Amino acid sequence: MKLVTQIKLMPEAAQAAALSATLRTVNEAANWVSGVAFEHGCPREYELRKHTYAELKARGLGAQAAQHVIKKTRDAYAALKANIWAGNLGKPGSKRWIKAESKPITFRPEAAQPYDDRCLAWQYDALTVSIWTTAGRLKNVRFSCSPGALNMLREHRKGEADLIERDGVFYLVAVCEVPEAPLNEAPSAFVGVDLGIVNIATASNGYRAAGRGLNRHRKRQLDLRRKLQAKGTKSAKRLLKKRSRKEARHTANVNHIVSKTIVTAAERTGSGIALENLKGIRDRVRLRKAQRTDLHSWSFHQLGAFLEYKARRAGVPLVYVDPAYTSQQCSVCGHIDRKNRVDQATFACRACGFLADADDNASHNLAARGETVWTAGRESRVPATP
Template sequence: MPDAMQASALSVTLRTVNDAANWVSAVAFEQGVPREYELRKHTYSELKARGLGAQAAQHVIKKTRDAYTTLKANLRAGNLGKPGAKRRVKAESKPVRFRPQAAQPYDDRCLSWQYDAGTVSIWTMAGRLKNVRFACSPDALKMLRDHRKGECDLIERDGMFLLIATCEIPEAPVNEDPAGFVGVDLGITNIATTSTGYRAAGRGLNRHRKRQLDLREKLQAKGTKSAKRLLKKRARKERRHAANINHIIAKTIVTTAERTGHAIAVEDLTGIRDRVRLRKNQRTSLHSWSFHQLGQYIEYKAKRAGVPLVYVDPAYTSQQCSQCGHTDRKNRVDQATFACRSCGTVMHADDNASHNVARKGEAVWTAGRESRVPATPQVAQTEEATRQPAAPYLQARSFRTGSS
């Protein structure tokens, strides 16, 4: 919460360091993107001559090199298309660019926090600014005081200045003997349905996305600079709205599991957008479905609460009867109705799938736990033992929270 003078200094600082980062990026591109130490030889002196402090210059070089590392990883993963694709060629053919308000890292030499006073002292191109006020919730302030560690990022967004701090919070001991599993079925119509009866309907979020889609179409048709600026603003608002809903859903699921002593089983939907084939009017809903973000929120909240979490294969969870185990495509009558052709069980389709996910989660947990069979005592081999081969011993792989 800087005053007018402090805001001006922070704004000038961000623009200066990002202009310098663009110059470093051009040098790196010309030199074939050398390692950070080699890149420092080509750029450090010039950055100092531009008025950047020693630490600021180091951070500019490091964030530029990190940007090329990220680009290389995206190319290797195919996130920018196959070799020869227009988007990929465009990314490879020019240096990485930084926005004027892009994030600038600050370490403890450039930024210090005064928690009791609610202020920070921060380096700028105009010198060290002291007593710059900041605001956050009481819980966030306690987290900053107890767990802040490492660098912070300063960014400017819509005229506001934000400090993004990293907090390393120790994980709670994992409950090694859960009373059962809470199966979580993920979807678009119902964002999440659990085997305990909780259902997070997606009607409100889907309506919100539809309104934003209609507004985007109008703004894109207009095509003015102000329309494009408003498009970016509305996109950020939609992301925040979806993230807030996912936080609420994840907190509800983890809190229920923690209170009842259960573990959580979640569907692993990695690659689902590449596997499914939908009509054109359904693709927007699929590609705006934030199931991965919800899974991440459930994972980190479960780690903080000490709740075990496993990912399971979602195959046939919507076609298999949770009561008798009969699997048939015809069991799924429609989006909301499940009717088993074998035993006659009728229930909500998402409820049935969540019970199947819970059952699979228990199987994954049992297979992944460390074996508790006591070690075989060392005894002298008898003639009978020598003649008969010993039964093979299978060591189950150890379980890690957040992986199957």
């Protein structure tokens, strides 16, 4: 299983200037390669190399750096084509589709640049790296990370690392190949996880992660952004930049805590996890204008991704199930009725009289569906006919 580890670089002033100039040079070169690729109809990487490699070398890029710039550009066009085929940019002929198709891909001056082991060397004991730049090889560039991240780098680092610049700070994002734990093929039960906005996650084992604190934090950030944007002074813009991504970092931290709690409980009890498949929910639902901010800031996909990779590391089975009618179906008798959902928090079955918290009821329905999906998807254990 591939995971990434983010390492913070702490270069000296001259080293930081060289790293910044390198990123701007390679991304300027990538923009030129992108224009050539667009002009020639996005050819394959080998064809694109024939048109651009000599010019990149003339611009002062090393051999490996030139190869990475070409590959990075070609991969960007491949990703664009995949998004178009998947319908992620709207229907053919739509404004967004035409905008993506009608001009070359551009790269930000501080966009990520891949490095392989020929361009980047790690000294774990000294906590330094040696890295290629357009000004020559920089040696003894210090980095900082947690003990856990350092241990992961030592034992599992494999492949490329990306150099990025964020708000004047440089990071290396290294790929690590982490072995997965043996999968529990016979889970004792399934823990259904109902995702929501009022409650971030409600599990059928009794765990509930309330969303009150996170929603308050989002509202505070939104109100502060509005005030600073309305003020418009230099100090207000400086504070806006300083606080950028604060909400995203806080949300990611909360999702990490919630997902770790659920996976740890499932691992301890030998259970699997049943997660609702919410892909496309923002396109399906229709809400009032006042509710749209909450819907579009809802980070259900990130929480699902965290649950998935943590479950794989722990050997916990995880299945996605159809969430249709789980909020209207009684987890005791199976009766489905829109009127069963009295309000956001209350479920009352019109058939058997079962009364429960609405999210708890939905999580038990998801757990039952997870067990059904797991049983249907397993290989047959029936011995072959002699």
